[in-house]
Amino acid sequence: xxxxxxxxxGLTLNYTYQGLLMLVGxxxxxxxxxxxxxxxxxxxxxxxxxxGYLTLLDVGILGLTPRExxxxxxxxxxxxxxxxxxxxxxxxxxxxxxxxVVALAAILTWTFMPASWLPFRGPIGxxxxxxxxxxxxxxxxxxxxxxxxxxxxxxxxxxIWATSTVVTVGMVEQGYGLYALAGGWACTQIMTAVSAAxxxxxxxxxxxxxxxxxxxxxxxxxxxxxxxxxxxxxxxxTLLGGFDVIVxxxxxxxxxxxxxxxxxxLTQVLTNQPAALMHVAMPGLNELRTSGSRDQIxxxxxxxxxxxxxxxxxxxxxxxAVNQNFVTxxxxxSYFSGLPLTVLAVVSMMLRHxxxxxxxxxxxxxxxxxxxxxxxxxxxxxxxxxxxxxxWFGMAGIPLAAxxxxxxxxxxxxxxxxxxxxxxxxTGLLRPLWPWFWRFxxxxxxxxxxxxxxxxxxIWATGLVAATFGGxxxxxxxxxxxxxxxxTYLMPRLEALGRRxxxxxxxxx
Numbered sequence: 001x002x003x004x005x006x007x008x009x010g011l012t013l014n015y016t017y018q019g020l021l022m023l024v025g026x027x028x029x030x031x032x033x034x035x036x037x038x039x040x041x042x043x044x045x046x047x048x049x050x051x052g053y054l055t056l057l058d059v060g061i062l063g064l065t066p067r068e069x070x071x072x073x074x075x076x077x078x079x080x081x082x083x084x085x086x087x088x089x090x091x092x093x094x095x096x097x098x099x100x101v102v103a104l105a106a107i108l109t110w111t112f113m114p115a116s117w118l119p120f121r122g123p124i125g126x127x128x129x130x131x132x133x134x135x136x137x138x139x140x141x142x143x144x145x146x147x148x149x150x151x152x153x154x155x156x157x158x159x160i161w162a163t164s165t166v167v168t169v170g171m172v173e174q175g176y177g178l179y180a181l182a183g184g185w186a187c188t189q190i191m192t193a194v195s196a197a198x199x200x201x202x203x204x205x206x207x208x209x210x211x212x213x214x215x216x217x218x219x220x221x222x223x224x225x226x227x228x229x230x231x232x233x234x235x236x237x238t239l240l241g242g243f244d245v246i247v248x249x250x251x252x253x254x255x256x257x258x259x260x261x262x263x264x265x266l267t268q269v270l271t272n273q274p275a276a277l278m279h280v281a282m283p284g285l286n287e288l289r290t291s292g293s294r295d296q297i298x299x300x301x302x303x304x305x306x307x308x309x310x311x312x313x314x315x316x317x318x319x320x321a322v323n324q325n326f327v328t329x330x331x332x333x334s335y336f337s338g339l340p341l342t343v344l345a346v347v348s349m350m351l352r353h354x355x356x357x358x359x360x361x362x363x364x365x366x367x368x369x370x371x372x373x374x375x376x377x378x379x380x381x382x383x384x385x386x387x388x389x390x391x392w393f394g395m396a397g398i399p400l401a402a403x404x405x406x407x408x409x410x411x412x413x414x415x416x417x418x419x420x421x422x423x424x425x426x427t428g429l430l431r432p433l434w435p436w437f438w439r440f441x442x443x444x445x446x447x448x449x450x451x452x453x454x455x456x457x458x459i460w461a462t463g464l465v466a467a468t469f470g471g472x473x474x475x476x477x478x479x480x481x482x483x484x485x486x487x488t489y490l491m492p493r494l495e496a497l498g499r500r501x502x503x504x505x506x507x508x509x
Contacts (some may be wrong), residue, residue: 017157024165025269029262030331032181035172040119042257044181046249047120050109051127057102060368061095061223062142067364069146069207081206089209090219092139096212099135106132123182130186140196147204156195164188244398247386260395262327263337266319267345298422299485302432305357306486309433312353313440314473316346321447321469325462337395339451344399351406358414365421374413381405435480443473 032041068091072083106128113121144153168184176183200208245257261268320343327336359371382405389397415426422429447469457465481487 017154017161020158021161021269025265026330028165028169029265031169032172033258033331036177036181038258040178042249043117043120044123044178045257045261046245047117047124048127048185049243049246051124051131054102054105054109054128054131057098057105061091061098062138064223065091065139065142066146069143070148073147084207085209086213088139088143088207089211089213090215091223092136092209093212093215094220094223095139096136099132102135103132120178123178126179126182126186130189134189134193137193137197140200141192143204143207144196144199147207149199149203152199156192156199160188160191160195163191243383243386247390247398248395251390256395259335259337260341260398262331262335263323263341263395264345264399265330266323266326267315267342267349298424299488301357301361301418301422302429303484303486303488304361305354306432306436306481306484308353308357309350309436309440310477310481310486312350313436313444313477314470316350317440317443317447317469317473318466319346320444321450322462322466324451325457325459325465329459329462340396341399343448344396344403348399348402348406351403351411355406355410355414358411358418362414362417362421365417367417370413370417374410378405378410381409432484435484436477439476439480440473443469443476 029041036044068087069084072087110121110125110128113124117124141153164184164187167187168180171180171183174180245261248260249257323342324336324339327333359375363371382401385401385405386398389401391397393400415429418424418429419426450465
């Protein structure tokens with residue numbers, strides 16, 4: 001399967017997974033609020049963010065693994081056969097020793113939990129024990145990503161999610177409360193580890209070392225140094241992804257986390273849709289870096305940026321048009337925290353999407369340290385502004401802080417590196433985005449005007465509004481997209497789809 005087909009297949013399955021996740025999540029949230037209660041749901045949202053910090057203790061090794069594996073596969077079959085098992089063995093050895101640190105951190109986390117989290121003590125104990133026991137096994141899926149097993153990973157995600165959701169709902173119905181959420185989470189981790197390990201053994205046994213090798217001091221330092229800077233980036237991502245609810249919980253109480261989370265729910269869920277594009281494309285981009293030309297890499301980066309903003313713009317326009325009605329229908333009007341929060345969250349999401357393409361692109365060039373410094377500066381500024389702006393502007397201060405931070409730090413720094421590596425001035429990097437931008441601005445303005453001028457609509461009318469704005473956006477963007485660099489990647493796929501539809505039509509007749 002070609003690189004573009006692997007990306008397209010993985011992306012399709014990833015979008016299917018995200019769509020199912022969103023649809024079931026719409027039903028699951030009110031279900032949990034009814035059966036577990038607002039306080040415990042808020043406690044779960046805040047408490048699981050703490051567990052997310054433990055993922056940083058791999059010191060970036062899991063983040064490096066897909067890139068290093070993909071780069072190795074791009075150097076030819078002979079070198080791959082010799083170097084890949086050695087690489088996997090070295091990374092696995094480092095990760096194994098890191099598990100000892102994870103175990104200590106898990107014990108300390110459980111021991112020194114706040115007294116107010118007493119109902120969460122048992123469930124988080126299950127999560128921490130499962131996470132620690134399976135920590136070394138997390139490398140299996142990272143290796144599969146580097147080998148571009150995107151289709152398998154997509155199918156695996158869907159199957160495991162469906163199973164764990166059934167387990168969670170069943171346990172909630174039986175009255176297990178927070179233990180049901182912990183059980184579903186543990187089920188996901190166990191099935192992911194077992195399935196990924198089985199795939200490696202059955203299909204990529206040549207990538208598995210016969211034993212864990214001795215890792216020299218130089219090799220250890222090499223990966224730990226790169227991983228250290230990557231961990232700094234992950235700390236910032238975790239800060240940006242979870243610190244908002246911690247700030248709101250601290251300033252306004254854990255119960256206020258739920259209205260905030262419900263208002264930005266569509267933004268948070270749909271954020272993963274375009275972000276999935278970069279995730280599945282990164283292994284191929286790394287492989288291209290070792291086997292392609294500078295012009296090919298530039299075209300790939302430009303096309304990925306255009307695709308990211310194309311998807312992001314579609315999501316943003318639809319959310320602005322329908323979010324108030326959606327939240328009102330979903331959980332009730334008392335859980336909607338205002339139109340300013342919605343609009344600012346959409347703008348923040350889109351700027352982060354744009355910045356993500358730059359971050360992924362320069363990561364392929366080996367800028368771990370630069371990315372770490374950039375994201376640390378961005379994260380520190382965002383964290384400070386979260387606290388200040390939330391006191392000044394309420395919940396809307398969270399996305400406002402993120403917008404200001406990314407515009408002042410992250411975007412300018414990433415664009416400067418892309419200018420250096422591609423040899424194209426910043427204006428040249430921005431020019432291909434203009435045809436998309438002005439069309440998006442027009443449609444977004446119309447969505448905002450509709451939201452302000454029209455009152456609460458029925459669920460059917462809300463669906464019609466979403467379909468109208470989504471269709472209008474796609475119609476307006478169709479021709480400019482095909483005429484852009486992105487179009488050179490889309491046209492072969494659209495032509496193949498057209499031939500398939502024509503064949504099916506001919507058979508039907």
